[in-house]
Amino acid sequence: MSWFRKPSSTPLWRDEFPVFTADEQFVNRRQFTKFLTLTSFGMMVGNLWILGKSMFHRPASYPRVPVAAMDEIAVGGVKIFNYPSADDPCILVRTVADEYVAYSQKCTHLSCAVYYEKEQNRLECPCHQGFFSIADGSVLQGPPQRALPRVVLEKKDGRLVAIRMETESL
Amino acid sequence: MNTNPPQKRGLTAIDGAMALIVILLLVQIWLLSATLESYLAGHREVALPGAIISAILFAVCLGLYRFVDRIDSEVRRG
Numbered sequence: 001m002s003w004f005r006k007p008s009s010t011p012l013w014r015d016e017f018p019v020f021t022a023d024e025q026f027v028n029r030r031q032f033t034k035f036l037t038l039t040s041f042g043m044m045v046g047n048l049w050i051l052g053k054s055m056f057h058r059p060a061s062y063p064r065v066p067v068a069a070m071d072e073i074a075v076g077g078v079k080i081f082n083y084p085s086a087d088d089p090c091i092l093v094r095t096v097a098d099e100y101v102a103y104s105q106k107c108t109h110l111s112c113a114v115y116y117e118k119e120q121n122r123l124e125c126p127c128h129q130g131f132f133s134i135a136d137g138s139v140l141q142g143p144p145q146r147a148l149p150r151v152v153l154e155k156k157d158g159r160l161v162a163i164r165m166e167t168e169s170l
Numbered sequence: 171m172n173t174n175p176p177q178k179r180g181l182t183a184i185d186g187a188m189a190l191i192v193i194l195l196l197v198q199i200w201l202l203s204a205t206l207e208s209y210l211a212g213h214r215e216v217a218l219p220g221a222i223i224s225a226i227l228f229a230v231c232l233g234l235y236r237f238v239d240r241i242d243s244e245v246r247r248g
Binding site for chain 1: 184185187188191201202205206211220221225231235239
C-alpha cells in the first residue's frame, strides 16, 4: 500500500497522533478525499456482494404436503394451514365447486393475516385495508405493493397437496 | 492565459475533483440501493451490470483520489 501513502519526512505516528488537539481534529483535503474513496470502495463491495449472492443463488426446494381432502371444505369455505414451514400460515379457499386456491396468509405490506371476504370474493388485510384478488393474489387496492405468494396445489387421490410457492416477479 | 498563482490553481483543481468524487459517490449509493431493491424483488439479472458500473465508478474515484493526492503534494512543495 505504499502508493496509498507517499513517503514523507513526517513519521506516520506524528501524522496520526499529533501533539496539538487542533491538529488531530483537522481533516485536510487529502484525508477527506481518501475517506470518500474508501466509501466508494464500500459501495462497490456491496454491489459485488449482491452479485455473489445472485450467482450462488439456489432455487428453494419445497416439500409436498397434503393440505386437505377435496370435500373437506364447502364452496366459499376456507382452511388455514402452514406451508412450507410451521411458521408460514397459508389460507386455502374453495372458490367454486371444483376450484381451490391457496395463498400465503401474510399480507405483503406488514405481515398481518389476510382473510377471505366471501361477499366481495377477495382477500382482505384488516390492518390497513389492503385487498387482494382471489384469482391470482394480485393487489386490488391498499398499501401493499406486491401480490400474495401463491401456493401451488396438486389434486391427488381426492386430496389437495401443496407442492411449491410462487412469488410474483415485479 | 491563466494568471492565477499555481497554488490557487492547484486548490481549484482539488476542489473540482472532490466535487466530482462526491457526485460519483451519490450515484454509487443510488446504484447500490437500486440493485439491492431489484435483487430482493427477484431480478437477479441486474446484479452483474450493477457490479460492473459500481467498479467503474470506484476506479474513477480512485483515479481522482490519486490526482488530488499528487496535486496536493505539488502544492505543498510549492
